Amino acid sequence: MLNLILFGPPGSGKGTQAAKLVEKYNLMHISTGDMFRYEIGNSTELGQLAKSYMDQGQLVPDSVTISMLRKRVEDNPGVAGIIFDGFPRTVAQAEALDELLADMGTSINGLVALDVPDDEITQRILLRGQSSGRSDDNDEATIRKRIDEYNNKTTPVFDHYAKYGKSMKINGLGSIEDIFGRLCEAIDNL
Numbered sequence: 001m002l003n004l005i006l007f008g009p010p011g012s013g014k015g016t017q018a019a020k021l022v023e024k025y026n027l028m029h030i031s032t033g034d035m036f037r038y039e040i041g042n043s044t045e046l047g048q049l050a051k052s053y054m055d056q057g058q059l060v061p062d063s064v065t066i067s068m069l070r071k072r073v074e075d076n077p078g079v080a081g082i083i084f085d086g087f088p089r090t091v092a093q094a095e096a097l098d099e100l101l102a103d104m105g106t107s108i109n110g111l112v113a114l115d116v117p118d119d120e121i122t123q124r125i126l127l128r129g130q131s132s133g134r135s136d137d138n139d140e141a142t143i144r145k146r147i148d149e150y151n152n153k154t155t156p157v158f159d160h161y162a163k164y165g166k167s168m169k170i171n172g173l174g175s176i177e178d179i180f181g182r183l184c185e186a187i188d189n190l
């Protein structure tokens, strides 16, 4: 399997690039943010719980996120590989993911981080908020909180995989095609 983590702050372009990578490398795309929004759209109990955190710019608790992720992976055996987008966002999530993949006889091949400065991502998210319909994209205080959560809880995930020589940083500024080219080059050299 080819298992990749697409990493980077909110608004760094993970979703856009994931869609292109999925096509090129024939991978299954798992976005925990999309999964939560699907649950919210269906007014499930899980959706309501997730929304209470997302609207505050906070991470959804690990126990909830990990069990949802585990089920999605276990429900899709036999895929060529998986691109994880927006997961893992804490070291506990990374450890749970490593364990889950080890049980399946596989592992993470690499983590590619899109490097985009804070002021640029705030602008991108506000712009996206004009059309995304996402309440967490419209409020500057919520965006700031998401960036704080990323800096405090999520950046250690980069170091977790760096310990195994698996983390790479990619310049996330430029055109969608330029960034895609850089990502493919990094992945092809794994």
Ligand code: ADP
Residues within 6 Å of the ligand: 009, 010, 011, 032, 033, 034, 036, 053, 054, 055, 057, 058, 059, 060, 061, 065, 085, 086, 087, 088, 089, 093, 136, 146
């Ligand atoms: P973005 O990367 O722009 O923040 P996402 O769709 O990945 O967008 O995430 C939106 C929100 O969903 C996050 O702010 C968080 O509240 C929640 N979320 C998504 N993935 C996770 C995760 N792995 N762990 C905890 N919360 C998550």
